[in-house]
Amino acid sequence: MKYALNDESPQILHIDLNSCFATVEQQARPLLRGRPLAVTNRLTVNACVIAASYEAKAHGVKVGMRLSEAKELISDLITVETDPPKYHYVYQQLARIMKSYSPAVTMKSIDEGIIDFHGTRQAINKRPLTAIGYEIKQRLRDDVGRWMKCNIGIAPNRFLAKTAASLHKPDGLDVITHANLRQVLADLQLTDLTGIAERNQARLNACGIYTPLQFLDASAKVLKNQVFKSIIGEDWHQRLRGWEVDNHSWGTKSIGRQFVMDDYHASEETVRSRLALLCESTGLKMRHKGLCARGISIHLRYKNGDHWQARKAFRSTFFSNGEIYRRATLLFNQHPRADYVVELGVTAYLLETSHSHQMSILDEVNREVRLTDAVDQINRRYGNYSVTFASSASAKNKIKQKIPFGSTRYFELLIQQS
């Protein structure tokens, strides 16, 4: 436990593309520049805004808002559907630029990443990090397009670097050090800190902490025993002082896919066809990661708002689309026919490394492996779902691959699917 502020010169640079999808769309289509724009996964009234341009944000449009609500705020709001290959291209360009400075690059999501300059300053990055930051901004404009903007934050740890990157949007560059930390925190609200939303704010308020400065001044003991009631409190204590506690990666615990029905009065047969495609998609992701699963769960949401969920763990592992669908159907058949299904999801859990390359003593298992390999090869060559279940054929054109938030684990798959 370190009680003092980290007085090391900042070595972490956080890059965040501003309103990423909206900015990329405006870059791609010059006539959209300077206009209020919302990007959604589907052009329907109930779809939610997943990115809004700064012109739209100025009128109150927020990410997560329904498209119909956004249209009420701005009558001439332009709406476009997501185009994953474009975002993937920009992501690749950003990653390429970042990796040219340090091998320690972590892409946190599709639109943000971190460069750790530790160990590189003596030999190759002798300039101040602010100069490198401005150079990255220029390279992004040169390589992708002049409308591209990014926020850059420089600080001793990842948390403070992200905080610095959110201080002046759009196109800002800020540095947080031990010298200006108190001054920066004094201008922020608790909810401006990444990881502090309504619930954590309530926890802090209940212990008499109302501002980030009070949060900074709180002792590790109070944060651990009274506020968060876990080790998380100590992590916050270190994080706020500039010590690194977030430099770890998480393994994959579950893989799945969910879908909001295209028809809110869909028949049982239609729901099954969507389920089949979701199972195929789950299988594809699982094999892409070289994993197999022992457990499957499905969840349904009905039109009346009720939810239903079932899960089952099996003794044997499975990885093929057919097996995932068969086991998911076992669960699906138990669902109460209460109302129309409006949302369904499939999740595979209890993941293990796949040993499908190891020949089995059971010939039927070998046949299943060979068949799955052959189908995957065809789909890689001609695009995913070229060979698919007959039952999911009608869903093929309805369930489109959308942009994943938070993770870039399945990007290659996503591009193959598009």
Added chain:
Amino acid sequence: MENTVTLNKAVNVVAYYFKNTGARLKCFPKRMEVDGRRVEFTETGLRHPVQKGQQLVHVFDMTDGNADYRLEFDAKNLDWRLVSIADMSYGAPLMRET
């Protein structure tokens, strides 16, 4: 997209320009002939590759100042297709979910 007219028709790109982007010199369309009409591009939006199975297609988002054009260049067959045109008449009503 709401205001987009999808054409997907073969076109002739009759002039190009080159630009230094990062480490590489890249080629962009400058002038296109479609239906006997000549379109002069004034600005490049984005050029990005798209994988269609094993086939690689380069997508160019271009504008002539009045409309945005989406062009695809097939690097294997060396042909150009005008995929869609989007003009400035935005704001068509959204589909209502059933």
